[in-house]
Amino acid sequence: MEETITLKEILETLRKNTWIIICCMIISAVGVFGFMNFFVTPKYEAVSQVLITQNAQDQNAAVQNSEIQANIQMVNTYGVVIKSPRILKIAADEIGSGMTLESLASRVSVDSVQNSQVINIHVVDDNPEEAIRMVQIVTKNFLKETPDMLKIKNVELLANAYSAQKISPNAKLGLLAGMFAGLVIGVIISFGRRIFDERFKKEEEITSRLKIPVIGTIGNIVRSENGYDSDQKMRRRDKK
Incomplete structure (x- = not known):
């Protein structure tokens, strides 16, 4: 199975995983800084x-x-x-x-x-x-x-x-290296989540991967649409 990722999808993947990338950069920079200060002899x-x-x-x-x-x-x-x-x-x-x-x-x-x-x-x-x-x-x-x-x-x-x-050790250079390493790790994790995500996001994916036609689609159903609120009210009245 081959899957082509467009530039738009790449940018969207990075946008959705921005918090992961930022966290990886911070953790990596802090880790490198701590290592240089506590384990590296000046x-x-x-x-x-x-x-x-x-x-x-x-x-x-x-x-x-x-x-x-x-x-x-x-x-x-x-x-x-x-x-x-x-x-x-x-x-x-x-x-x-x-x-x-x-x-x-x-x-x-x-x-x-x-x-x-x-x-x-x-x-x-x-x-x-x-x-x-x-x-x-x-x-x-x-x-x-x-x-x-x-x-x-x-x-x-x-x-x-x-x-x-x-x-x-050079603290500034170490922090920059740590942030760059975190950036690379964050990007790898982001695309790893994208590649191993088996959920269908578009109708074209269903046709391409399952080799079956799409007959129709069902929109998202919220609680107010399926009578959940009215059922809850009726149950409360019966209890009273």
């Missing part, structure tokens, strides 16, 4: 910045520009150096509290500001104070070890980390 991120400086300040403009471009290209190399075992092993030992090289590496990330000589060092942790302390230690050891490792002295601290920002 994460905090602290960031420090390192600047790749020029080796000489008295060079002409062409040489300075060439050196700046070379420094920008070296940013990726510095990013690898920051996350190298040599840097992180020393930092992990200084952090203590059972911190391992692998555990610290999973918390540290490095990126750079596009077309600049600035490197951002990120550390993410459950504790904001620990995130700040760890990024400060990693940055300090990077600045200390880099001159001997790369034989250069053009790296300096631009901004140290003194605060940490909460990066997860």
Whole structure:
């Protein structure tokens, strides 16, 4: 048996089940919000910045520009150096509290500001104070070890980390995701009710599904039409 649903019927189905869709959205959003607040551990991120400086300040403009471009290209190399075992092993030992090289590496990330000589060092942790302390230690050891490792002295601290920002869970994004999930569930339930509803709504459905002609129709009968009220009154009089 095939049944074609028109656009008008789709809109009508959604209209009749609006309350179901709204309830699903509210329940889903509240559920996601509660889960994020009671079962998801918050994460905090602290960031420090390192600047790749020029080796000489008295060079002409062409040489300075060439050196700046070379420094920008070296940013990726510095990013690898920051996350190298040599840097992180020393930092992990200084952090203590059972911190391992692998555990610290999973918390540290490095990126750079596009077309600049600035490197951002990120550390993410459950504790904001620990995130700040760890990024400060990693940055300090990077600045200390880099001159001997790369034989250069053009790296300096631009901004140290003194605060940490909460990066997860994102309550607004979670609520939007929960509402969208509720919307999808509500629509599925609405069309599920429509598909599994076996009641006949139009004469054409009777002809199509039962393969028999419609002889006639009977309108809705209310109590006043079938003598219910008069019968009730007569029974009350008999009792009296």
